[in-house]
Amino acid sequence: MTAVEPKPIAPGRIDAPVMSASAPPGVRRRRERTWLLAGLAFLVGAVIVGASIGPAGPPGWRVPLALLDHLPLISIDSGVSAADWNIVWKIRMPRVVLGGLVGAMLSVAGASYQGVFRNPLVDPYLLGAAAGAGLGATLILTTGRDVTAGWPVDPVQLVAFGFALGTVAITYSVGASFGAKRNGATLVLAGVAVVSFATALQTFLLQRNLDVVREVFQWILGRLSGATWSDVVTVAPYVSVSVVVLMLHRRHLDVFRVGDDEAATLGLSVQRTRLVIVAAATLGTAAVVSVSGLIGFVGLVVPHVVRLMAGASYRLLIPLSLLFGGGFLILADVAGRQLMSPAETPIGVVTAVIGAPFFIYLLRTRRVI
């Protein structure tokens, strides 16, 4: 037998370069600022484009001047008549602002859900917000609109909102009862079950009321047409609260990236923090879904596109998803208005048609996800 002489244990030297830690905070902050400015420019550009394009109203190039003219302390002769300004302000702008709010909300909620469940395939509808809203809306639409015609509040929005929140609450309770305390996967599976159940109920209702299928489908496909300032005022408070809470949890979302156990040993109250983030994301999602229907793809893809462009840190990902998501949906809506004008292409179709190829292009060029 050959005995191998054991080598003496080497002293504790590690043959790695000894350098001062790089990543100076100045460079990092400059980079973050550049991206935030780019996102802001994209959103402002989208607002201007959205306000400038439409079948009637003033020439497009005059609209930015008119918008400037209406800012405080600025006076410009834009050449836009009062009637044309009414078209811009009362018809186009509510739609643009609502589109911005919906896109921003869905993107921020999508990014947050992806973070909190550490799952790149997650969208804001994961735990049943969309399925619940769809079921609620279907319930009202199938009970006969004539019954609710005189009501001061549109019950479709109200019930959709309530059902969206209720469905997510059921999912959370079911997931928690299966021991989802430290395991987001159980919650995701509970979501799959609850969404299937809600969708089955909705299908059953539809099958019994074929006369409203078209109306329900129009609602499901999502739309921004006919948006009013009242819609904006309805969703803005929920979106604001939701976005503020999620922005405040950006750092926590980064901690979630190391897994629930390690996050807990780093001092994060995993269960409580996840609940707060999910609740905030759900509140905003339910509000925008109840007003604009189920606009798909935005919440899934915008965070990924931002990740591929600017990196995966949630500190930057959340605000950039807000800016790029808002701008993206405004532009998608413009495309939906123009593609088959005067008919409108459903915005959910547009978001997929524009977003999917761009996403594939990014995946091919960057080769990371």
Add this chain to the structure above:
Amino acid sequence: MSAVVLDRIEVRYGNELALAPYSEHIESGEWVGLIGPNGAGKSSLLKAIAGLVRATGSVIVGEVVLDGRDPRSRARQVAYVAQEPLIPDDMNVFDYVLLGRTPHIGYFGSESAHDRDVVRDVIDRLRLGGFADRMLGSMSGGERQRAVLARALAQEAPVLVLDEPTSALDIGHQQQALELVTELREHQAITVISAMHDLTLAGTYADRLVLLDQGDVVASGSAVEVLTAERLGEVFHVCVTVDVDPSDGAVIVVPRRGFPV
């Protein structure tokens, strides 16, 4: 006074006993190595100390009783390195190590200049300076392990709990990582509690070994006292010879062919 007092720690998963009541006093700067076969209760004990599993009994670090404490104040006392840490490939080293500052940052707060200084200092000490901007996914196993250790050290906790810290590393990187822990505890009086599979390495680096089997402590003491061929044969169901290097007293466990008697 002991740096860490474990007072009748017991872990059960449902009705199954994973760790029978276990008490221990560990001195400041001491390295206690837990050894034992799979399912012996090593990881359960470490997770109980880190607050990851429900356990009865008390963990006291210095004068701080950890039972019932929220994760944040617990994380200021105990830093934990998992057996297979989940390392986000698309996170850079600086941001990853910065996560270690989580227990020192307020709930809605953001890191201070001091937090960044601590992170830079730890990165330099672990010779990761050239890697601060590198994505974790592009680094080798040994470099990633150093990043994980750096994250744990950034917590500035007096107790470092390591669950199989070198199981994914080759022998060279195993030795480097363990030397690093030795250096750190010598310089900073960090108390180390680790589970280790390699008995020779455990005996070489830990001040004291605790041999666990089926949730019970079988032996506790120095490597020479704990690592005997008979005892290892009984507990691990393995055939080994145990040699002691006369030059430095290091205990060397060598597996042999054949079934244990």
